[in-house]
Structures are given as structure tokens and as C-alpha cells.
Amino acid sequence: xxxxxxxxxxxxxxxxxxxxxxxxxxxxxxxxxxxxxxxxxxxxxxxxxxxxxxxxxxxxxxxxxxxxxxxxxxxxxxxxxxxxxxxxxxxxxxxxxxxxxxxxxxxxxxxxxxxxxxxxxxxxxxxxxxxxxxxxxxxxxx
Numbered sequence: 422x423x424x425x426x427x428x429x430x431x432x433x434x435x436x437x438x439x440x441x442x443x444x445x446x447x448x449x450x451x452x453x454x455x456x457x458x459x460x461x462x463x464x465x466x467x468x469x470x471x472x473x474x475x476x477x478x479x480x481x482x483x484x485x486x487x488x489x490x491x492x493x494x495x496x497x498x499x500x501x502x503x504x505x506x507x508x509x510x511x512x513x514x515x516x517x518x519x520x521x522x523x524x525x526x527x528x529x530x531x532x533x534x535x536x537x538x539x540x541x542x543x544x545x546x547x548x549x550x551x552x553x554x555x556x557x558x559x560x561x562x563x
Contacts, residue, residue: 482506484547484555491560492535498545498559499530506549513542535561 485499498508502523508531510519518538521531540563546556 482547482549482554484508484545484557486557487533487545487559490558491562493562494535495532496535496559496561497530497532499528500547501528502526502547502549504549506547506554508545508547510538510543510545513544518543533559 481501481503483501487496487498489496500506500508500523503526505526506523508521508523509517510521510533512518519533523529523531538561540561542558542560544556544558547554
């Protein structure tokens with residue numbers, strides 16, 4: 422799959438993620454199908470993605486909530502991966518803001534400086550083997 426198509430799919434999924442979160446109540450979980458994946462919106466505002474064709478490598482990948490969140494200077498996103506992956510950061514309009522290719526397997530992290538973004542809410546997404554594994558929200562304050 423080419424990179425441009427993957428970026429469009431991730432941006433579209435991120436927009437749907439934000440829309441689904443806005444419709445969600447804490448008492449219920451919603452599901453929607455998109456791009457041959459099933460997205461379950463959890464009460465903790467995370468998205469779990471499961472593809473029918475996913476391999477165990479994607480099942481072994483974990484994306485953690487950034488810390489601190491909200492942040493005003495730096496934040497760190499921790500992850501666990503068993504194969505190469507990429508973390509994308511999108512604004513709420515679906516524009517790609519940052520990309521972090523990951524080639525180191527196991528536990529790891531990426532740091533984001535507040536200077537690289539403007540104040541607002543962002544969605545970050547872990548992609549393994551062209552499959553969205555998970556997305557989470559982060560907030561940068563002034």
C-alpha cells in the first residue's frame with residue numbers, strides 16, 4: 422500500500438474516531454466498521470482496532486496514553502511493538518502533523534516537544550504492517 426493512501430486512511434479513521442468519541446456516553450460503547458476493520462470506542466476514550474486479517478504481530482502491539490496529558494512543554498508516548506511500526510500525530514481536521522517511524526522492537530517511547538505543535542487536541546495512531554492498531558487523544562495547553 423502506498424504511503425499517501427495509508428496517510429489518507431489514517432486521517433479518515435482519526436476523524437471518525439473523534440466523531441465517535443463525541444457521540445459516546447460513558448455508560449455505553451459504540452462500534453462502527455470502516456476500511457475492513459472494527460473500531461470499538463471504549464469508555465476510557467481509547468480506540469481498539471481489530472482487523473479480520475491481523476497477524477499476531479499486530480496483536481502484540483500496544484499503544485499507551487501519552488504522559489503527561491494534557492501537557493505544555495513535553496510529553497512522552499510509550500509503546501510496545503514486535504515489528505517495525507509508525508506513530509502518526511493528526512490535528513482534529515485530519516492533517517498529519519508528525520510522523521515517527523519505529524524500527525526498535527519491544528518497549529519504547531517517542532517524545533514530543535510542545536514547540537513542534539500549536540495548542541489544541543491531537544490524535545496519535547500506531548500503525549503496524551499498514552493496519553491501525555490503536556489511536557489515542559492528547560491535549561497541548563498554552
